Amino acid sequence: MNNKMHSDRRKFILRMARGAGIAALGGFVWSAYVDEVTASQLMLRPPGAIKEEDFLKTCIKCGLCVEACPYDTLLLAKPGDHKPLGTPYFIPRDIPCYMCPDIPCVPVCPTGALNEASVTTNGKLDINIAEMGLAVIDRETCIAFWGIQCDACYRACPILGQAISVEYNKNERTGKHAYLTPVVHADACTGCGLCEKACVTEKASIFVLPKEVAMGKAGNYYIKGWDKNDEKRLEDATEIKTQTEISKDKAVDSLNDAGGLY
Amino acid sequence: MSTLWNKYRYLFFRRTTQIGLLFLYFGANAWGWTLLMGNLSSSSLLKTVPLSDPYAVLQMIAAGAVLATDLVIGALIITIFYLIVGGRAFCSWVCPINLVTDAAALLRRKIGVDNFAKKQPATRNMRYWVLALSLIISFAMGVTAFEFISPISMLHRGIIFGIGFGWAAVLIIFLFDLLVLKNGWCGHICPLGGFYSLVGKFSLIRVDHTQENCTLCMKCKVVCPEQQVLYMIGKESIPVLSGECTNCARCIEVCDDDALNFSIRKLVKNNKSGE
Numbered sequence: 001m002n003n004k005m006h007s008d009r010r011k012f013i014l015r016m017a018r019g020a021g022i023a024a025l026g027g028f029v030w031s032a033y034v035d036e037v038t039a040s041q042l043m044l045r046p047p048g049a050i051k052e053e054d055f056l057k058t059c060i061k062c063g064l065c066v067e068a069c070p071y072d073t074l075l076l077a078k079p080g081d082h083k084p085l086g087t088p089y090f091i092p093r094d095i096p097c098y099m100c101p102d103i104p105c106v107p108v109c110p111t112g113a114l115n116e117a118s119v120t121t122n123g124k125l126d127i128n129i130a131e132m133g134l135a136v137i138d139r140e141t142c143i144a145f146w147g148i149q150c151d152a153c154y155r156a157c158p159i160l161g162q163a164i165s166v167e168y169n170k171n172e173r174t175g176k177h178a179y180l181t182p183v184v185h186a187d188a189c190t191g192c193g194l195c196e197k198a199c200v201t202e203k204a205s206i207f208v209l210p211k212e213v214a215m216g217k218a219g220n221y222y223i224k225g226w227d228k229n230d231e232k233r234l235e236d237a238t239e240i241k242t243q244t245e246i247s248k249d250k251a252v253d254s255l256n257d258a259g260g261l262y
Numbered sequence: 263m264s265t266l267w268n269k270y271r272y273l274f275f276r277r278t279t280q281i282g283l284l285f286l287y288f289g290a291n292a293w294g295w296t297l298l299m300g301n302l303s304s305s306s307l308l309k310t311v312p313l314s315d316p317y318a319v320l321q322m323i324a325a326g327a328v329l330a331t332d333l334v335i336g337a338l339i340i341t342i343f344y345l346i347v348g349g350r351a352f353c354s355w356v357c358p359i360n361l362v363t364d365a366a367a368l369l370r371r372k373i374g375v376d377n378f379a380k381k382q383p384a385t386r387n388m389r390y391w392v393l394a395l396s397l398i399i400s401f402a403m404g405v406t407a408f409e410f411i412s413p414i415s416m417l418h419r420g421i422i423f424g425i426g427f428g429w430a431a432v433l434i435i436f437l438f439d440l441l442v443l444k445n446g447w448c449g450h451i452c453p454l455g456g457f458y459s460l461v462g463k464f465s466l467i468r469v470d471h472t473q474e475n476c477t478l479c480m481k482c483k484v485v486c487p488e489q490q491v492l493y494m495i496g497k498e499s500i501p502v503l504s505g506e507c508t509n510c511a512r513c514i515e516v517c518d519d520d521a522l523n524f525s526i527r528k529l530v531k532n533n534k535s536g537e
Contacts, residue, residue: 019391027395034403034410056405057325060318060333061415062304063423067291076419078426085410086303086419110304110312111322112330 040082043089044191044208046074047097047130048106048119052212059113061086065105071098074105092193092208099127099158099192128159133191133208134215135164135184142205144181147171153182153206156198162188164195182206186215272511279355287422302356302418303409304336312336317457318409324400325407341461347509349462353448353455354487354510358417362432363448366439367487376444386449386490386506389456396453408453445487448508462505469507469514470525473499482513482522501525 038056046065049055065088066074073095077083090097103125106114119130135153139145157164164182171177182195184206193208220237224230246254267274287305289295299306304314314336322329344352354360370376399407409415413435416428439446448455471494478496483489491504492513514522 023391023395026392027399030395030407030411031399031403034399034405034407037410038403038405053404054327057322057327057400060304060314060322060406061409061419062300063291063419064300064304064306066423067294067299076423078420078424078428079416079431080427086415108299108306110300110306110314110330110332110336112328112333 038084040084042210042213043083043087044092044133044193044210046088046090046105046114047099047103047127047132047190048109048114048116049132050113050115050118052210055113056084056087058111059087060111062110063088064108064110065114068104068108070100070104071095073097090193092196093204096193096197097132097190098194099130099190101125101127103127103130128188128190130190130192131211133193134186134189134211135191135193135195135206135208136214137182137184138205138207139181141201141203142182143201145179147173147177147179149180150200151180151182152198152200153195156194158192158194159188159190163190186211269515272515276355276510277361280358280361283356284358284418284421287418291422301415301422302358303415304333311339313340315454316341316461317454318406320457321396321400321406321408324397325404326401327406344458344461345464346466348465348467348507349458349460349505350455350508351462351465351467352458353452354508357414357454358421359414359432359435359452360448362417362436363439363445363487366436367445370440370444371484375441384443384446384450386488388450389453389459392451393453393456412454413447414452414454449487459505462507463503465505466527467509468501468503468525468527469509469511470501470523471495471499472521472523473497475519475521477519477521479518481516481518485512485516487512495521501527503527 043052045052045055046069050058061076063076066076073090074088075090077085077087077089079085083089103119106116106119106125109116116125119125119127121129142150144150151166154160154164154166162185164184167179167181167183169179169181171179191208191211196204196207199206220234223234249257283298283302286295286298287301290297290299296309297307299309300313302315303318304312306312312332312335314333316337319329319333319337322333396408413428413431416425416431420426420428435447439448443450471492473494473496476496480495482495483492486492487510488504488506488508491502491507494500494502509524511524514524
């Protein structure tokens with residue numbers, strides 16, 4: 001009787017240990033896989049998409065935005081696309097976002113992964129404030145920078161003149177021609193990708209990247225002192241004091257202290 | 263002919279709903295139909311009623327997502343629906359993977375894999391562990407863990423929006439069910455099935471057994487994908503109360519003796535003892 005109880009207990013403990021082991025192994029592989037597939041940063045999301053980190057937990061992968069898109073711009077990531085599975089994205093070189101004024105893809109989102117408020121000004125949907133990405137120019141391959149006249153991207157831009165402007169410079173090589181080169185303005189560019197679609201070079205020399213990838217960040221240490229708006233960035237900044245061996249005394253004290261010479 | 267209909271009527275209805283729903287979804291994407299848009303993760307009925315997968319919403323809660331009202335309403339509608347028709351009615355009447363695993367189970371019976379692989383080496387409780395694990399991983403990683411690996415979503419999304427390499431996952435499940443473990447995916451691993459098993463504990467529509475009619479032919483147990491729920495066959499006249507029953511009704515069809523039928527669960531217990 002006693003022996004049987006012992007053996008039952010042993011079996012039970014063994015079974016529990018085996019279960020825990022399998023669960024740990026499975027959980028480890030599973031988490032590693034999920035971590036890997038959600039790591040892709042080069043995704044262009046539909047307009048109004050919330051921050052990528054929140055997007056991955058909020059998007060339910062239903063494809064309603066894809067169905068709402070009248071231009072078949074949006075795609076759902078398939079296995080083999082090497083993108084977070086089932087989430088919507090677009091490839092502007094194939095089909096860019098044509099920036100519909102009524103933004104049909106956003107209000108249909110059931111989860112708020114596409115946030116209507118972020119593409120609304122004064123209670124009206126406003127596609128011009130969407131931030132899908134930022135167009136970036138490769139000045140090495142853009143033929144306008146060679147001195148050949150091309151303004152395909154400038155003309156294709158739906159926010160003509162604001163998101164892309166053309167800059168005049170003298171062409172020193174010939175001495176009598178001008179460079180007419182495109183410049184992208186990050187505050188106006190929505191990342192729709194019409195410029196990328198229009199670009200005439202074999203592989204587009206102007207292309208859209210997600211804003212977090214395309215842009216740097218000045219941080220709180222540098223500020224445009226001449227710009228009152230820029231100073232607002234520092235309103236919430238907290239002071240951090242670092243003390244080193246040299247800075248622990250005031251500068252004058254430090255100079256007057258002869259370090260025990262006298 | 264009438265016997266053929268009797269033997270396969272529920273199967274016919276199930277396949278019709280499964281394929282019909284997918285067809286409506288497919289039409290919404292391909293031809294702009296508005297009856298049922300989206301996919302099984304979340305959809306909108308006639309562009310007004312939201313419907314959402316409650317298990318996906320559960321993972322979103324674990325991941326720490328902010329829930330939209332439409333999503334909560336959609337998940338509630340679906341949960342209430344399956345509380346009535348039987349939790350795992352989703353599995354046998356809606357889920358497209360069911361077509362794959364049923365095909366595997368059929369082939370398994372036909373080529374006699376069951377005869378030499380009698381012993382089932384894994385526990386059916388595994389699905390509840392996978393369910394718990396999915397929520398833990400969702401919480402720890404801040405993403406909906408199962409939604410990123412789910413072969414169910416790969417298949418229905420694939421049928422509607424293009425499948426990519428998703429067919430490989432479907433093939434793996436077919437082969438796993440055929441050669442490795444009987445009812446392996448749906449009956450052992452799938453956490454969505456586990457979730458609906460828990461919902462199904464409370465559901466109203468049940469398969470009921472009439473022991474007096476039973477001739478112990480055991481055809482029901484052969485076709486049942488969750489044999490353990492039919493423990494009462496030939497023993498007791500009670501309804502199948504386990505949430506793991508998928509209400510697929512195959513047992514009802516194969517029964518030649520009218521010993522199995524659908525019934526509505528009695529919410530108030532009958533006092534048979536007193537007079």
